[in-house]
Amino acid sequence: QLSLFRFMVKRPFSTSHSSVDSKEMKKFQLLAHKWWDEEGEYSALHSMNDIRVPFIRDSLLSMSSNYHLGNPLSGIKILDVGCGGGLLSEPLGRLGASVTGIDPVEDNIRTADRHKSFDPVLAKRIQYKSSSLEEIVEESMETFDVIVASEVVEHVADLETFIKCCSQVLKPQGSLFITTINKTQLSYVLGIVVAEKIMGIVPEGTHEWEKFVPPEELEHLLESNGFSVKTVKGMLYNPLSGSWSWMESTSLNYAVHAVKSGARGQSRPTDALSETDIQQRSATAGTAG
């Protein structure tokens, strides 16, 4: 109730510091009830779980030597920014993580809450909140082990603010996972013209090519805001089979894994650091202000 009140108070006073774009919100409001139809408007997002969940899972498993049988992400606190109806929050919750899902569209949160309520395990592990990222920063400083922002950054108004906020709520050495769309001629033709207007893979008007983010720009923003980029991988959607796969080229969709630099307060059992990790650490240590 409190967050609802804050949200309603903040809305008329939205400033350029907010990363939420109200035009974008309206688009998603109309489709709030369609999230969980696996064959409906969001089918491509459902099938994206087949590659993004293992990507997140395996990246986190390779950084930790703890393994809880049956719950590989047990003990990990994850923030799912722009969680929508909870399509990604639920699998992460099933793998044992404690998930906080935030989304500015209230109807999405309502749908997400309702969907998780039937599964007592998920109901406990996942908390949803109707909120923007900025609104939770103050109360969540260095709270989360992982932030997931999947299919979100191409909708935000101010990407640098968004990344700064991510850094603030992440613990040092915490992971940030982003999936988004590149800004190329190919992504205009396939991502907008074909996907939206011709084949209806994505509801029309969902994306604006102007807001697509090239990986170089994203990497630059991340590195200059305290992150170290570990992985960048291209993703490809096959509309005939309805399935996603990894690919070399990042000219369409791509995924990024970045880690927030800095020393951890608590020691956490980690595998031996790779050489690049050590080099980057000593480099940033030398330049830290």
Added chain:
Amino acid sequence: SSAAMAAVRGRVLLAPLGARLRPGPRAPLRSAASAPPLYDVVVSGGGMVGSAMAAVLGHDIHFHDKKIALLEAGPRKEYNHMPDSYSNRVSSISPGSATLLSSFGAWDHVCSLRLKAFRRMQVWDACSEAMIVFEKDDLDDMGYIVENDVIMSALTKQLDAVADRVEVFYRSRAVGYTWPLPSHSCHTSPWVQVELADGRRLQTKLLIGADGHNSVVRKEAEIRNIAHQYDQSAVVATLHLSEATDNNVAWQRFLPTGPIALLPLSDTASSLVWSTSHDHASELLAMDEESFVDSINSAFWSNINHSDFMDTAGAMFRSAISLLKPSGTAVRQLPPSVAKVDPESRAMFPLGMGHATEYVQHRVALIGDAAHRVHPLAGQGVNLGFGDIACLAHHLSAAAFSGSDLGSLKHLLKFETERQRHNVSLIAATDVLKRLYSTTLAPLVLLRTWGLQATNALPPVKVRI
């Protein structure tokens, strides 16, 4: 019929996804307090296939924190020690099935109880000299003859070992199932509701139907089943041989009335599976023990069905083959002769064939005889079921490790595609073989005679079988 088989294939290839998401009776919303217990997987049917399915999942590391229930209508059977006499219900276990059973520790129990490995299978035609011998070159075991009770004992032990994850409900017959709507509205439960005979209720994210060829799960899910009753019954019995022998060969002879098979149990005992007309089966059960034994020996040894024409034609073909492929004709061994039958061990049951047009729906999967029923002539029945288990468990394990909803059609369809591809051809072939061998008509006998001889001479085909 072949038309029916073609229809099955067509349906398998073209079934649209939308057709799977049939709305059934909707379950009303219950408040959290009164909601029936929710399981991740409920397996309905505690026979060999259902119990093995529950045990495999219970031993899977990605199911470590999941809740599984197994529903069995009968009482729990204690198998503390095996009686000296052999049970008349046995199965031929393929090496692949043995691998599955050892993957969760059940095969060790089987080996410590009793089983008989066989190295060789001789199959021949009563109407001609045509014969085919199956033998593995590397002298590995071809398969194992195991009493069904032994398998159940091993499975029960391994279920006990994971009792914290797998709850077995004995004396619990499921009487009703309620299916959810796929993109459920907010007021109905998204889970499958199961109602037991004693009024208890369960909910589950995935229901696996392992409840036999008259599957209630399949019927309630309104999955179409193509079924056909053969005009045959199988007579089973435990037999004692005239003299002790290595007994590591499985014998099967195709009589005009149906195949008779002798499956080794020990050096002195074998199990009989004789598929024949209903009338003849009843006669066999009714006759005295001596006459019964005589019938069996005569069925294996007599040449009464040979005709000169067939013998000549067969011999000609054999010489032709030996010109092209000198090693292509195998040595014919003689089956052992039977001395007596275990009293009380004679029984009969009707035979049929069946195939479900779909193996899966939203939150439902069928395995074993619930999905497909075959004639025992190929010795495949329970092996198909174990193959279903290996495939479904593989997909469910991957789904669990990816945090997916276990009842989602996406991975269930992968299971269905893989298994139907494998099963349909085998079931069709078995059906064709059954019909081909149920005749004394000369052209068909000649065809199958030459076919059998040719198959015997061709290593690649034999290996596949």
